[in-house]
């Protein structure tokens with residue numbers, strides 16, 4: 001990391017300006033000529049950047065740009081911020097809205113996929129446009145926040161939908177709106193009785209740490225419980241500034257989690273990920289998820305095998321603090337949602353014992369209880385009678401709970417055959433009457 005005063009372009013910038021998030025946003029690096037004053041680019045690289053910027057705009061905060069090694073094209077910060085022509089090489093299997101955020105959507109900008117939580121996009125603007133962004137279909141298109149009228153419709157939906165207990169504000173970056181606008185949104189949502197927690201998904205602690213001001217956290221803490229997830233991908237992003245930003249949030253009682261994306265040539269290595277996860281716990285940021293890179297258009301060059309994610313978890317679990325171990329997630333296309341994938345620790349099971357392996361490769365058994373194996377509720381508990389909404393009745397959990405005997409997929413050949421048989425039998429029955 002260079003001091004900004006050592007970069008000729010910013011040598012006259014005062015500390016007051018540099019640490020002012022609005023100055024940082026106003027002075028983002030948005031064109032090739034400015035970028036060439038910050039890092040060294042070959043003519044070829046300059047041409048590539050001009051080409052690919054047509055698809056997803058370039059914007060790099062001066063702070064994040066100062067983290068780049070000016071001479072290394074493989075610098076992990078540079079790879080996340082500087083476009084390359086790989087972004088305009090599309091593959092047949094790639095999609096625009098890969099995870100169907102617009103399909104599971106009652107209102108523009110609101111996605112209701114899981115039983116008790118919604119994703120709510122406040123703006124399409126980010127302070128820095130990540131080259132691996134999977135919301136590139138919307139992000140940066142207008143560089144604007146949504147109007148209050150549009151947002152009100154989303155809030156009305158949340159108010160009318162009693163099962164929503166967790167509202168995830170995202171974007172773009174929800175911290176690109178003013179404190180006043182954000183407060184207006186958070187205040188309205190907080191008034192809704194059935195909303196238990198409000199979460200923010202923001203990359204500002206990493207790319208614009210000056211956005212986390214005492215004034216912002218003072219406002220947010222009035223509406224607790226507020227949670228926040230950010231997006232560190234590499235240990236080089238943990239600086240005194242990003243550390244201060246995370247600590248300011250945590251000190252205000254806002255738990256901070258981290259969602260990384262597995263990126264080829266940036267962090268697709270167990271050692272880099274271990275360093276990242278350990279350094280995150282050092283700044284009190286809890287590693288939450290590592291995502292398999294999405295199949296959004298133009299991201300082929302960033303994608304790793306899914307096996308790489310499993311290998312990383314294998315290298316972490318047991319080898320380091322439990323809370324330094326995130327979950328590896330594949331966000332399945334077509335609204336399948338987040339699916340955790342990881343190494344297997346169960347070797348085998350019988351009704352007498354379960355055989356497990358630990359992280360060292362040791363094999364151990366654990367005895368099953370003998371005799372009556374039907375579990376009964378604690379004598380005085382009536383939680384599920386009083387709160388039926390707490391029961392998980394969907395999917396396999398529903399089968400285990402005895403709500404369903406089986407789950408049968410629709411649209412199979414067997415189903416069509418079965419329907420045809422039934423129809424035939426009905427006709428035959430009529431004929432014989």
Ligand SMILES: *Cc1c(COP(=O)(O)O)cnc(C)c1O
Pocket residue numbers: 111112113114117118119168338
């Ligand atoms: C990721 C996501 C959430 C939040 O999921 P958690 O696993 O609870 O963090 C909610 N809604 C949508 C549509 C999402 O993609």
Ligand code: SF4
Pocket residue numbers: 125126128129130132133134135136139171172173202203
């Ligand atoms: S901060 Fe998130 S939404 Fe914004 S460009 Fe990066 S990945 Fe995309």
